[in-house]
Amino acid sequence: MKNKYIHSVLPLLVFAVFALSVLSVLLYGSKIYGKISTRDDTAFNMRTAAQYVSTKIRQTELQNAIRIEDFDGVCSIVLPVNYGTESYITRLYCYEGSLYELFSPEDVQMTKKDGEKLISLSRLSAEISDGILTVDIFADREESETFKIYLKSGEESYYEE
Amino acid sequence: MKNKSTLMMIEIVIMIFVFSLASAVCLKIFTESNFVSQESLILDRASVIAQNTAELLKASRGNTEYVNEYISNNLTDDEYTVEISKNENEQKYLGTAKVSVKYMDDEVFSVTASWQEVSDYE
Numbered sequence: 001m002k003n004k005y006i007h008s009v010l011p012l013l014v015f016a017v018f019a020l021s022v023l024s025v026l027l028y029g030s031k032i033y034g035k036i037s038t039r040d041d042t043a044f045n046m047r048t049a050a051q052y053v054s055t056k057i058r059q060t061e062l063q064n065a066i067r068i069e070d071f072d073g074v075c076s077i078v079l080p081v082n083y084g085t086e087s088y089i090t091r092l093y094c095y096e097g098s099l100y101e102l103f104s105p106e107d108v109q110m111t112k113k114d115g116e117k118l119i120s121l122s123r124l125s126a127e128i129s130d131g132i133l134t135v136d137i138f139a140d141r142e143e144s145e146t147f148k149i150y151l152k153s154g155e156e157s158y159y160e161e
Numbered sequence: 162m163k164n165k166s167t168l169m170m171i172e173i174v175i176m177i178f179v180f181s182l183a184s185a186v187c188l189k190i191f192t193e194s195n196f197v198s199q200e201s202l203i204l205d206r207a208s209v210i211a212q213n214t215a216e217l218l219k220a221s222r223g224n225t226e227y228v229n230e231y232i233s234n235n236l237t238d239d240e241y242t243v244e245i246s247k248n249e250n251e252q253k254y255l256g257t258a259k260v261s262v263k264y265m266d267d268e269v270f271s272v273t274a275s276w277q278e279v280s281d282y283e
Contacts, residue, residue: 007166014173018180025184032191036198043205050209132220146235148213150220 042139049099049121049137050147053077053092056101057133060090061151066133068126072112075125077135080106091115094124097140207241207262207270214243214260215274222276223247223256240265254278 057066060079067078069091076093087106092099093115100115123138133149210232217228225245232243244261256278261271 011166011169011173014170014177018173018177021177021180021184025187029187029191032195036194039198039202043202047205130220132216145209146213147209148216150216 042143045120046137046139046143046145049119049124050135050145052099052118053124053135053137054147054149056090056092057149057151061149066128066151068128074112077124077126077133092124094121097122099124203264204269206238207264208272210236210241210243211260211262211270211272214245214262215272218245218258218260218274219276222278223258225258242266248273 056079057077060066060081066080069076069078071091071093074093074095076091079090079092081088081090089104089106091102091104091110093102093112094100095112095115097120099118099121100112101118102110102115104110104114120140121137122140124135126133126135128134128151131151133151134146135149136144136146138144214228214232217231218225221227225247228245229243236243242263244263245258246261247256247258254277255275257273257275259271260274261268263269
């Protein structure tokens, strides 16, 4: 009787072990996949945003000195550009979890909502000191990256001979 | 009855054996992909540090003391170190230096920075 009982329960036990193993491998795999996916997404957003902002700055800074301004309560990088006699500005700022760009004539009043959404980014802050523009960008999970750009057209360099 | 359960047992054991092989391969791949992703993150971070160092070198026209001090004061991750080695240059007004970024003492990224040796206004 006992032998019969063992013979019927043992396969079930082994099957339970098998099911548990499948579940644990699946859980481990999904955890790793989630981790990699989130990490890569964050890195992609940060890298793209950083490259976009720095390329924009380099394109513009040879024409006019760039400046940092408060725009409806958020920090914005202002890139002025002249077309003939007209003055225009491109603003780069973060609004509702995204990096925005807004191109407009300099003397026209615009709001944060008027810009074009570019990429997911929670916050952007910038400052110019000693001719170096320092930009801090923050991703969704409060991961941040700081990059510096030497402004050839900016303020006087710290270096005095 | 006994024969039936023995057969079932053999089936399950074979199933577990095949599954173990497959899961071993999967786990190895998961771990490796995690490692590769981590490495790419390190490379990303190192490239930003190297780029920032190169910008500071340009701004200070190759003042390595200033740049080293600035970097050591502002580098938030202790695992990363920056080494700047100035190159002997044949061109009189052009300075260059190799910026190497190390992670845990292993060089992960390097870039050559160039700057104008004289003032813009000379």
